[in-house]
Amino acid sequence: GQSLEQPSEVTAVEGAIVQINCTYQTSGFYGLSWYQQHDGGAPTFLSYNGLDGLEETGRFSSFLSRSDSYGYLLLQELQMKDSASYFCAVVNNDMRFGAGTRLTVKP
Amino acid sequence: SAVISQKPSRDICQRGTSLTIQCQVDSQVTMMFWYRQQPGQSLTLIATANQGSEATYESGFVIDKFPISRPNLTFSTLTVSNMSPEDSSIYLCSGTTGYSPRDTQYFGPGTRLTVL
Secondary structure, eight states, X not given: OOEEEOOSEEEEETTOOEEEEEEEEOSSOSEEXXXXXXXXXXXXXXXXXXXXXXXXXXXXXXXXXXXXXXXXXXXXSXXXXXXXXXXXXXXXXXXXXXXXXXXXXXX | OOOEEEEOSEEEEOTTOOEEEEEEESSOOSEEEEEEEOXXXXXXXXXXXXTTSOOEEOTTOOTTTSOEEEEETTEEEEEEOSOOGGGXXXXXXXXXXXXXXXXXXXXXXXXXXXXX
16 A cells, blocks of 8 residues: 655744655655645645655755655745645655645744 | 646536536646545545546546546546536646656646535
8 A cells, every 4th residue: 555644734933944744655666756735726846856865946955765765845944925735745657645734834 | 847727717516417627738748647636635646647548547536437538738628427515626637748757747726626
């Protein structure tokens, strides 16, 4: 079978750093993707990790450890507009999404 | 990249009827997918839309209930047949310009369906 675990909700203040963890169990694995979805909007791609280590894109970074079946998304210098749901997704022959983490950024 | 539009954006339908959702991409994409998402919940893959051949359905989804067409590289439709209130959900299509699921998927804005 396949499963992904991520926290359901995270709250942080503007300017802070937040880390959203994702653990997975899967029989096949190419990599881990992260998507952002604002309320009523379409999911948009943030990052993909195919190899162990850290990928940095501006204020967002994503990390993968294949041996630990674990990854995280790191958001720095939080802004109000970062309030959204964040989904990790296991990429194999297709893409399977986690339940999502709802991030609320407060002033 | 690819910009994806969907029609209709929302609809309210009576049980027992069918609704066809259209997905249009502004450029050619290699792979197209259909997902279902309950508000505030995860995305569940319904099927991969294959150009010129039958779609590949995920466990729990069947062609009779969710017929899919993909006549070319920029367009696909999903029909929700013989609807019941349990089909109320957001339906999203996505596409990728690569040949692998690891390639970035671009999503449409979704179709919010309510079945009465």
